[in-house]
Amino acid sequence: MIEKNSSLKAFNSFSIDAHAHLLFHFQQLSELPQLLALIKKTRAANKPILVLGGGSNTLFCNDFSGLVIKVELMGITQSENDQYHLLEVAAGEDWHELVEDTVAQGIDGLENLALIPGVVGAAPVQNIGAYGVEFKDFCTSVDYIDLEEGTLKTLSNEGCLFAYRDSIFKGELKDRALITSVSLKLPKQWQAHCRYGLLQGLDETESSVSAQQIFDSVCRIRSEKLPDPKVLGNAGSFFKNPIVSDNLSEQLLSHHPDMPHYPQDDGSVKLAAGWLIDQCGLKGKKIGGAAVHLQQALVLINEDGKATASDVIQLAWHVREQVLHKFAVLLEHEVRFIDAQGETNLLQVIENV
Structure with missing residues (x-):
């Protein structure tokens, strides 16, 4: 239509x-x-x-x-072998409903990714992740339409070039690929993942924690901190958690010993963007109808339903500049900025506000 x-x-x-x-x-x-x-x-x-x-x-x-x-493509096909549950999911299916349904069926693995808003087709683009788990951990392939050639194609997990909140669909195939479905492989020998963030209170031994418990905990934590976009307009985490050098991390820790930090395999360190924003005293900060959420500084909200794009842009720029000034850390937005002619970024649009 x-x-x-x-x-x-x-x-x-x-x-x-x-x-x-x-x-x-x-x-x-x-x-x-x-x-x-x-x-x-x-x-x-x-x-x-x-x-x-x-x-x-x-x-x-x-x-x-x-x-x-x-x-708005819909449909889910399930199969299995001795080791895995196999799912082929159309791009228009709701992501959280997929997670909820699989956990309810005893198909475990996606529970850490509960309550992430959006549809399945967006999951590989961002390589969505939460609480130590990422989409790439379960994806075997992605089907898409090559809009240049008008043909259906398939990319393997390796071909998707997944990285932190990144993929080939944000790079080489940006504006060229329309994802139609994803294929997932969930191991029957399930392993709990509870060592990240507020899930650390759960016991990670398989005998004492279930996927349903993790699902319930994630839903509770996210509901307490993240506003429901159906009630309060928002796009979830507005900024990426920044990855900085070990040297900068050590400098910051010398002044802020309680700063959350997560060493990476390559020697760099991931910081918590929400914590950095909170330390700048920005919770509740308002510009026009846009505000920094009081419960989670990483979320910018359309507080009264009347915020303009200009309000959000100016607030995002203010947050970015305050964090840069206080911590020498440059925040990158996770949210996609769409202008009249296509995707843009904060640096470009702030000049026109």
Whole structure:
């Protein structure tokens, strides 16, 4: 289905209004020829194209001048062998509902990734992660449409080039791949992961903790700290947890011995962006209708439902500058900034605010 000059407010978790010149609801693979024809026409007019999933990690900075493809492909296929549960999940399926359903069925492994907003097709793009577990840990392959060639292709786990909150879909295949489904492999010999963050209170021995307990704990922790976007507009964690050199980490720890820090395999150190923001005294900071969430400094919110994109942009810049001044750490936004002509970034849009 094609809509013209359609509002995108219902399709982004910030609930900030913007309009798309054209909006295509992609619900069946049989619609691919129609979609490819529309893409060809859009490109001939030199207009941009945006693939949109659940809009849970998106800030629309302006009306979008081209074609928005809303991915609404549905369906889950399950199978198994002696060692693994195998799932093929369509890109439009809700991520949290997938996690909830698998845990309820005794198919364990995804429980640490509960309550992450968005759809399945967005999971490999960001390589979503939480509490020591990442999407890449279970992904075997990703199917996608090459929008340049108009063909269906498959990438293996290795081919996706997964990294921290990163993948080939944010690099070489950015603006070229429309993910249609993902394949997951969940081991029947399940291993609990409870050593990260607030889950450390759980006993990690398999005999004393279950996937359901971890799922329940993650849901409780996230619900206490992260606002429900259906109630309070937000895009979850706005900034990435920064990775700094060991030298800088040691300098910061000498002044802030209680600073959360997580040594990485390559010798670098991951810091907690929320803690850095909190130490700058920014919880509750407001600019227009946007605010830093009182319970979780890593989340920027549309506090009264009337925030503009400009409000969020100015607040994000203020947070970035305060953390840089106090800690010499440069925060990168995890949220995607979408302008009239496509994806942009905070440095570019702040100049126009």
